Amino acid sequence: MKCTICGREAVENGYCELHARAYQSIVKKYEVWRKALEISWKEYLSEIVKNPFTGEWAKEVAEYLIKIGEEEGGT
Numbered sequence: 001m002k003c004t005i006c007g008r009e010a011v012e013n014g015y016c017e018l019h020a021r022a023y024q025s026i027v028k029k030y031e032v033w034r035k036a037l038e039i040s041w042k043e044y045l046s047e048i049v050k051n052p053f054t055g056e057w058a059k060e061v062a063e064y065l066i067k068i069g070e071e072e073g074g075t
């Protein structure tokens with residue numbers, strides 16, 4: 001199985017190690033954001049993509065999640 005984003009060897013949920021790690025930190029950070037702000041999962045993802053401080057890995061994951069329209073935290 002290959003990573004759905006970069007095509008490297010996938011280790012978890014169809015992601016390679018780096019994208020799986022980025023995905024987990026996106027999900028974790030959303031819980032913090034959601035408590036502080038009224039923000040939907042999709043709005044949150046587009047904030048990640050727009051944010052110049054987002055790492056490349058996280059940005060790729062967020063773009064991918066927007067594209068497939070994944071619901072919050074789903075696998």
Ligand SMILES: [Zn+2]
Pocket residue numbers: 003004005006007008015016017018019
């Ligand atoms: Zn990958």
